[in-house]
Amino acid sequence: MIKYFLLLFLIFLSACGEGYARFQAQRDGVFGTTAVFMGYAQNERAFAQHAEYVFQRLDELHRLFDMSAVNANAGIAPVAVPREVIDMLLAAREAYIMTDGKTNITLGPVLRIWHDYRAEGLTLPFMDNLYAAARYVDMSRLIIDETGGTVFLEDAGMSLDAGSVAKGFAAGLVMEETELSAAVLNIGGHIVAKGTPPGRDFWNIAFQDDTVHFTDAALSVSGGETFGHIIDPDTLLPAMRFRQAAVIHPCSWTADALSTALFILSEEEGDAMAKRYGAVAFRLLH
16 A cells, blocks of 8 residues: 655745645555655645556566566577567666676576575575576677567576666656656665756755755665675676665666666776766765
């Protein structure tokens, strides 16, 4: 059930003389975390309709981006997928290029080993197992047929894990689709801000011990989760340089992909990458 909250103030837009209030809605279990949607609307009923669409659409995209069917048919046959999946995977391919391979959705076989070991309460998998799994990490063997609407993994040992791009892609797409002109969506630390609050030029977003200001952009935070959550594809081991890395960028999925890469890279390398793509970067040390 969605909960709605009317905040304690009402703002009037002088341009049209109509009253707008700020409302907030929350739902658990969206992309495995809690999603919070906030925006300005004329009344609670109008906002509730927008919020319901946002959460239903996110649930739909979460199911679509699961990749189970594609993984199950690796090395067997192409799988027909909706256009949203094609577009997300094309974004993931571009993210791989942008991040010099640090953000790689074909890392699924390696990530699965880490997941299984964590589930068994173990600390470090055998490196031989990781090296064997890494043989199937190959973006060039992910075949995306835009015309036919299919996806194919050429080798049976391959699998996709789109977590480094999918949430950011979904958040950006939903915020493009919502008809609210001023809104913020937060999915487990990935925040997309659209438009501006009435009478203001930007949104104030609390981050770490400070406040950042932006609009029509996304703030993506990586790190601070379970050991082994973000794996360096070069070493096949968890990235350990920072406690958190965050990126602000106008494109939601780009912010998502870059924050993953900057969590892995050295500060100097990460700053150079952020500058290359016009992103603002933050890091939190251990």
